[in-house]
Amino acid sequence: MGGSTSLRGTSVIVAGAGLAGLTAAYELQRRGARVTMVEARNRLGGRVWTRRDGFAEGQHAEAGGDMIDPDQETIRRLAKNLGVTLSPILRGGFAFACQAGRTPGVTRVSEASGLWGELAQAAEPWVRAHRLNERRWDGPIAQQLAGQSVADWLDSIGARGQVRARLNGMRGFFLADPEHLSLLALVDQLATESSVLDHFYRIRGGNDRLATALADTLQEPVQFNTMVRAVAQHRGKVRVTLRRRGGQSHMAADALVLALPATMARRLAFTPPLPAPQRNAFRDLLYGAATKTLLQFDRRFWRRQGKSLAYGTDLSIGAIWDGNEEQQGRGGILTLLAGGSTSRDTKQLLAQGGAEAVAQRLKWLGATKAVLRASCHVAWEEDPFVRGGYAVFQAGYDPEQRAWLSRPHGRILFAGEQTSLRWQGYMNGAVESGLRVAEEVTILLATSRRRLPGGAR
Ligand SMILES: Cc1cc2nc3c(=O)[nH]c(=O)nc-3n(C[C@H](O)[C@H](O)[C@H](O)COP(=O)(O)OP(=O)(O)OC[C@H]3O[C@@H](n4cnc5c(N)ncnc54)[C@H](O)[C@@H]3O)c2cc1C
Structure with a gap:
């Protein structure tokens, strides 16, 4: 299974041109399938969105997925195979900045690892239990953990303010x-x-x-502004109903990869319907609010000897890091990511005083003399094709539902960051899910060919 020509003579539709769908399409085509990709937006990448417009000195920054971890080998290997180069960034990692007591506007910076260590120590009994459960998301241990919120747990152990601040910093x-x-x-x-x-x-x-590199390998160009609305399976084929600018149309293939966020997959009409637990798994999954603000200043005031290039914070503007240290120019871009309730705070700040008001909150970082040259922001919860940043497992989400997010439904296979166990919420998770789904399609179509004499379908 998985040989390079094992899918010759088969057709697959891939919906969603984010990293999961594009990786699936790339791999399926490599294995010999005829691949048709449809994408609701008018661009590639989904939640990977490099913003180039409006920034001076030809600079750019990421409005969606930004950092690749050193141990995310799958995405790193894929990039290498496609001739795409990675730049090392944010050496020294994240420091932690928090509101100093009750004094407004004063921010204290400390090492992130100390507080994280304290947190890990407090959670050690639960971490041990979870490891005994081999990190499974089922059984009584997982149920017990899933039923309570992090805040409830912090109350139960009488956590000190700094540890609570650190967790607010994880928003x-x-x-x-x-x-x-x-x-x-x-x-x-x-x-x-x-x-x-x-x-x-x-x-x-x-x-x-x-x-772009993945899409460039495809024989058929991605069909943009094309949205999947309904999916029906009948006699060994999948028939997809699409909405385009010109109206409704249909397309059929041997298999369908749905590489969409659960927020979008749950809106589709499935015939036959999804099993109830799978429907519920999609329905109940939350996507976190996330506003990314990109601020370009005339100088990189945050770059100072001995200072960090990245901060987790408990401030209402969210986490902050150097958004383009690998690029040339006197100016530079700071990236701010406000998650959960801070997304709302940041949007309020932007509505009241624009990007300048956000920049005002960076005085502690040395922003006083710098001039804001350009900015942009994206509130992902307002994005019509995802409705949030990425999947969040909220207190009360039944952990046994998680396995249903990636379970095939006949000839329909599911990919996307939300289906990844190890790398959910990451670009690497999306890429790995694309490779998994390509393998699943290969097995599915090889098995269905064998069932009929002479391999006819
Ligand atoms: C603010 C933010 C910061 C992040 N930071 C990082 C980071 O630093 N590092 C990291 O690794 N990851 C990060 N991520 C996560 C990462 O970007 C995602 O996990 C990954 O890009 C998801 O890829 P995907 O292919 O699963 O989904 P998507 O990229 O969402 O792709 C799905 C595609 O399906 C399309 N679509 C939706 N509905 C339909 C439909 N009905 N028909 C056809 N097409 C449809 C969408 O338009 C989209 O293009 C971040 C994400 C956000 C939002």
């Missing part, structure tokens, strides 16, 4: 406040992460170059 990572985030999501993270990361990568020239 830019989990895209949820401790009041909403399931303790299982936090414990799962703690059980996986061996240490606080001290460097990352991003793609030279923009992360969208990976999406």
Whole structure:
């Protein structure tokens, strides 16, 4: 299985030209399938969105997925195979900045790893239990963890203010406040992460170059402004109903890859219908609010000897990091990611005082003399094709539903960051899900060929 020509003579529709769909299409075509890609937007990449418009000095920054972790080998290998280069960034990793006591406007900066260590220690009994459960999202251990919020747990252990602040500082990572985030999501993270990361990568020239490089390998161009509305399976074929600018149309193939966020997949009409637990798994999954603000200043005031290039914060403007250190120019772009309730705070700030008001909140970082030259922001919860940043496992989400997010439904296979166990919420998770789904299609179509004499379908 999985040989390079094992899908010759088959046809596959891939819906969603984010990294999951594009990777699936690339791999399916490599294996010999005829691939047709449809995408609701008028661009590639989905939640990978490099913004180039409006910035001076030819600079750019990421409005969606930005950092690649050193141990995300699948995306790194894919990039290498496609001739896309990675630049190391954010050496030294993230520091932590928090509101200093009750004094408004004063921010104290500390090392991130100390507080993270304290948190890990407090959670150790649960981390141990979760590891005993082999990190499964079923059974009584997972149920117990999933039923409570991180905030409830912090109350139960009498956590000190700094540790609570550190978790508020994770809103830019989990895209949820401790009041909403399931303790299982936090414990799962703690059980996986061996240490606080001290460097990352991003793609030279923009992360969208990976999406473009994948699309460039496809024989059929991606069909943009084309939205899947309904899917029906009948006699070994999948028939897809599409909405385009010109109206409605249909397309049929041997298999369909749905590489869409669950928020979009749950709107489709399936014939035969999805099993009830799968429907519920899609229906109940939350997507976290996330506003990314990109601020271009005339100088990189945050670059100072001994200072960090990245900060998790408990401030209402969210996490902050150097958005384009690998690019040339006197100016530079700061990236702010406000997740959970801070997304609303940031949008309010932007509505009241524009990007200048956000920049005003960066005085502690040395912004006083810098001039704001350009800015843009994206509130992902307002994006019609995702309705949030990425999947959030909220307190009360039944952990046994998680397995249903990636389970095939006949000839329909599901990909996307939300289906990844190890790398949910990451570009790497999207890429890995694309490869998984290509393997699943290969097995599915080989099996269905064998069932009929002479391999006829
Ligand atoms: C603000 C933010 C910051 C992030 N930061 C990082 C980071 O630093 N590092 C990291 O690794 N990851 C990060 N991520 C996550 C990463 O971007 C995603 O996990 C990944 O890009 C998701 O890819 P995907 O292919 O699963 O989904 P998507 O990229 O959402 O692709 C799905 C595609 O399907 C299309 N679509 C939707 N409905 C339909 C329909 N009915 N018919 C046809 N097409 C449809 C959409 O338009 C979209 O193009 C971040 C995400 C956000 C939002």
